[in-house]
Amino acid sequence: MAGVAFVKQLPPDRGVRILGLPNRLVLVFAFSCFCVLVEVLLHAAGVFHWHYWWWNVPFVPLIIVFGYMTFFGIAAWVYDMGANRRRQLQVVGGLAAVDVLAGVGLGLAGWL
Template sequence: MTDDARAALEQLRDASQFEWYVIPLLLLVLYAYAAEVERRNWDVLFAGLALWGMDWFNEIWNALVFHFSGRAPVWGAQGDTAYQILIGLNIEICFMFAVMGIVAAKFLPPRGTRVLGLPNRPVLIAVNSAAAVGVEIVLNRAGVLTWEWDWWRAGFPFVLFLVGYVPFFLACFVVHDMPRVRTKAVTVGTILGIDALALAVFGTLGWL
């Protein structure tokens, strides 16, 4: 086991680290969603939940990599946190991803708008994913986000781009553009349902 993985494991789900700033952060996240419900802006609401659900999916398989390798997760969350949920996910990161999809969806132009002559959705998926990878590289250099595998690193960012973020924004935008609210709800419910089932099963087995 790497030193960084051991350090993250030591603070995993340690309630003694709780800090009161979690409460106002939670309220801000809830406010962001409540505002969309108030406006009946279901496109943005479900887009935000879709991206958040995709992040949970990634965090779960990352924890499984750590469990089965016994060496390290693909990425690990380091440093001070109010609560370490999974080996690569703390409460602050969780709240960030809960809002990220809402922000990304609000910046979406109409589907027919073209960027440099190209359909805007693929361009924005690429741009948002590249920007997110850039932020991760900064966090890694700061020592708060650790990478232990050669194929997941700043010098070879393509896997981060394709696996780490393209699915997030793809799900976010696809759900946003679905024509029926029922379809959005079923899709997001399926994503979150898979996450919940995985958390329950793998958590019970002690793999997370």
Template sequence: MPTQSALEALAILRDPSTFQWYVITLLLVVIYMYASELSAGNYRTVFAALAFWGMDWFNEIWNALVFHFTNYAALWMAPGKTAYLILIGLNVEISMMFAIMGIASTKLLPEDRGAKVFGIPNRIFYAIMLSAACVFVEVLLNAASVLVWEYWWWSARMPVLIFFIGYLPFFLVAYRVYDMKSVRKQALTAFGILGFDFALFAISGGVLGWI
């Protein structure tokens, strides 16, 4: 039996009537940021950001599948007000936020990948710190009841899994792509992640109707 939060999310899932015009402004902000990086020749930033965004899409898809197979709740759900709920735990605002976060996360990185911060390799340091910051924000969103958790082991009482599964891999993969020496390899990795996401979404959603 689905939880109340799951039912509320399902009621607005991919409902075009929830559309709000501010989505267009958000989209233009995302386009401007990516266009600015491309015009400056910062291809590694763009591909790192796309890899980051793709990692989130993978998490969102399997999270939606958790709801399908349990018929109880996804690990996280977004039943609150939104301009468009794409998946049970992903609205258009969240998706655009991650698209921007992928770019922002590379701006802290020193050019010297071997440099250390407090004795910790800088890529690891920033991945840890940014992941912790994201978990903190999620706790606030949960407290505001706009991001809902139904499982005790995925909650503010047990943030370890949110940290290690929900965020740390995003930053580690993005930084790995950022540091690749070949732009071609960066592009193949980023588009490979997104291509896998698209196939998974098409099969589990479009063909099987599970999400």
């Protein structure tokens, strides 16, 4: 849902600037911060729990950059490919392949 909401907010023109900054960068950062804010509020309410000590409230910048900015950045990149469905599917398929390989590898290592 967050990815769909994100690309619906992207201006069609990549050159549009927000507060003098590239719109993609501003929106990637804003959506990432919002998602982390939701996680922090859910954690404070006792509804959501982080499993790892390094993926917790003191390390919010880590969660913003690696947890969400990569996701929203790639979503913007794929969106900007326009009608090139072949390239879009290659990128999304490549990411899916990396996820499957990581899942299998980490599962065999006993980390999952």
